[in-house]
Amino acid sequence: MSSPSSPAKPPTRTPTRGRPPKLDPDRTIATALDLLNEAGLDALTMRRLAEAMGVQAGALYRYFATKQDLLTAMAERMLADRDTAAPEGAGQGWDEELAGLARALRAALLRHRDGARVFAGTYSTGVNTLGFAEALIGTLREAGFNSGDAAQAMLAVVSFTLGHTLEEQAALSGEAPADPERLRQAVTESAFPHLTAAVPVIADADFNAHFEFGLRLLVDGLRALER
Known part of the structure; x- marks a missing residue:
């Protein structure tokens, strides 16, 4: 994912004369995701969304009573373009199926600017979100694995993937870029010998490698519970 440029103000759509533009949930969510990708989550307001759609802000509340309701619908839509079934590859083990689902979630979030921030704290009961959970727990x-362990594992995988992607997108956004050199200067071998030895890895911006390492730890831990 490339670093997005400075947030650009989305073009204002001027309402046309005559028949009011059609307003429906699908179009509202799609426009909200477009604005998210253009300007980021902090700039996404109900007023700006209404302007982009050429309607009064109050009209949006017909479908979304609060902005949180809108974010939940956006999070659900983010998972629409991923396969809710187990990853391809007949005969592969549960470990590879689980890892594939975690990678698919991360990819879905990375497709949208601030995707992880939008997804965090939402509890969609839509078919895409429930389908993802069903696939992971079912695997x-x-x-x-018993139902309790499978449920806890699903929560752990989602929490790890979401947390990792939050940090990844924050670093890539350019708004709060990581500064490896600042870390290297702050860590002295006399005061922090172990941290000094680890700085090359900590300061490495290879997010794929960091994600795969953490995912492997989760899978290896689950193997200890395997019946």
Whole structure:
């Protein structure tokens, strides 16, 4: 994912004369995602969304009572373009199926600017979100894990993937870029010998490698619970 440029103000759509533009949930969500990608989450307001759609702000509340309701619908839409079934590859083990689902979630969030921030704190009961959870829990239950462990594992995978992607998108946004050199200067071998030895890895911006390492730890931990 490339670093987005400075937030640009979305063009204002001037309402046309005559028949009011059609307003429906699907178009509202799609326009909200467009604005998100253009300007980021902080700039996404109900007023700006209404302007982009050529309607009065109050009209949006017909479908979304609060901005949080809108964010939940946006989070649900983010998962629409991923396969809710287990990843391709007949005969692969539960570990690869689980890892594939985690990677698919991360990819879905990375497709949208501030995608992880939008997704965090939402609890959609839409078919895409529930389908993802069903696939992950089902993969583990079919492998012999009990329902409780499978549910806890699903929560752990989602929390890890979401947290990692939040940090990744923050670093890539350019708004709060990581500064490896500042870290290197702050860590002295006399005061922090162990941290000094680890700085090359900590300061490395290879987010794929960091994600895969953490994911492997989760999978290895689950193997200890395998029946």
